Amino acid sequence: MSRTEPLRVAVLLSGSGTTLENLFVRREAGELPIEIVCVVSSRADAYGLERARKRNVPTALVQRKRHKDVAEFSRLVFEAIRPHRPDLICLAGFMSLLQIPKEYEGRIMNVHPALLPAFGGKGYYGHHVHEAVLEHGCKITGCTVHFVDNEYDHGPIVLQRALPVQEDDTPDTLADRVQAAERELFPEAIGLFAANRLQLDGHRVRILPA
Numbered sequence: 001m002s003r004t005e006p007l008r009v010a011v012l013l014s015g016s017g018t019t020l021e022n023l024f025v026r027r028e029a030g031e032l033p034i035e036i037v038c039v040v041s042s043r044a045d046a047y048g049l050e051r052a053r054k055r056n057v058p059t060a061l062v063q064r065k066r067h068k069d070v071a072e073f074s075r076l077v078f079e080a081i082r083p084h085r086p087d088l089i090c091l092a093g094f095m096s097l098l099q100i101p102k103e104y105e106g107r108i109m110n111v112h113p114a115l116l117p118a119f120g121g122k123g124y125y126g127h128h129v130h131e132a133v134l135e136h137g138c139k140i141t142g143c144t145v146h147f148v149d150n151e152y153d154h155g156p157i158v159l160q161r162a163l164p165v166q167e168d169d170t171p172d173t174l175a176d177r178v179q180a181a182e183r184e185l186f187p188e189a190i191g192l193f194a195a196n197r198l199q200l201d202g203h204r205v206r207i208l209p210a
Contacts, residue, residue, distance in 0.1 A: 006035040007194040010086035012077065012094040013041055014064075017048020019092035019111065022183045023190075024055060032187050033194050037084040040077055042096050058084065064096045074099040088193055090186070091148060095125060099150055106200050108148040108155075109193070111186045113178045115160055116144040120153030130171040130178070138165055141174065143182045145189040147205065156205045158189045158198060 011020050020039065026032040039052035042064040052059045060080035067073035078101055081089065091110035100108060112120060113129045124132065133141045142162040149155040161181045165174065192198050192207060199206040 006033050007190070008037045008085060008087045009034045009190070010037055010081045010084055010089045011039045011048075011052075011092050012089065013039065013046055013048040013092045014043050014095040015046050015048065015093045017046065017051040017092065018179075019090075019182070019186065020048050021051055023090070023092070023187065024051070026187050032191060034190060037086055038081060040080050042077075042094065048092070070097055071099055074101075078104070088190065089148075090190065097122075097150075097152060098148065100148065105149075106147055109145055109158065109186075109189060110148050110153070110155075111182050111189075112144045112146065112153050113175070113182065114144065115140070115142045115162060116146060116153055116157060120144075122152050124153065127171050127175060130174040133165065133174065134169060134171065141165055141178060143178050143185055145185055147200070156200060156203050158192070158205050159185055161185050 013020055023032065023036060027034050036057050038058045038060065039048060040060045040062060041049050042062060044061055044063060049059050062073065062076045062080060064073055067076060073096065077098065089104060089108040114120060114133065119129050119132050140162050142160060144160045145158045147155040147158060163177055163181060197208040199208055
């Protein structure tokens with residue numbers, strides 16, 4: 001069934017909000033049929049909150065450091081999101097583990113800077129991932145969009161993109177190329193969700209024909 005209204009998207013972040021900005025830009029260019037209905041941050045100093053405010057998108061702050069219990073933190077995050085009635089929740093550099101309510105299972109996506117299940121899990125984020133890829137002598141890296149479950153970087157894989165590791169790569173150069181791939185892959189996955197073309201089959205995501 002085709003969607004007649006824009007996909008309602010909530011965004012969770014912890015930092016600068018470059019992934020959020022990419023979604024704004026693609027929406028405004030008419031490339032992505034979404035409406036960003038709220039932005040929730042786990043950090044008060046996250047510049048992503050300012051990016052949202054500049055576009056008059058509602059924001060909320062649920063500070064992880066003030067809520068050490070994962071269940072309590074998760075409850076507050078989803079309380080902030082629920083009134084905005086999102087169809088999909090996107091993690092855009094969100095650094096905290098969540099406990100997913102039943103109503104949002106299969107409706108939360110994350111992008112990770114490696115080819116999962118390699119280099120995923122607690123502690124594998126940002127430059128830590130790229131440093132580990134180089135230390136292990138990998139010839140290929142990339143990025144993964146996956147549905148989120150109650151474990152770090154564990155949920156069903158939606159899309160992946162592979163990139164060669166160059167002989168002279170540093171964590172910085174590798175990060176630049178992987179981030180460029182993420183800026184393409186995450187909107188592609190969101191677009192497939194908006195078009196109702198993703199079907200969860202156990203731990204596998206099937207992409208339905210257009």
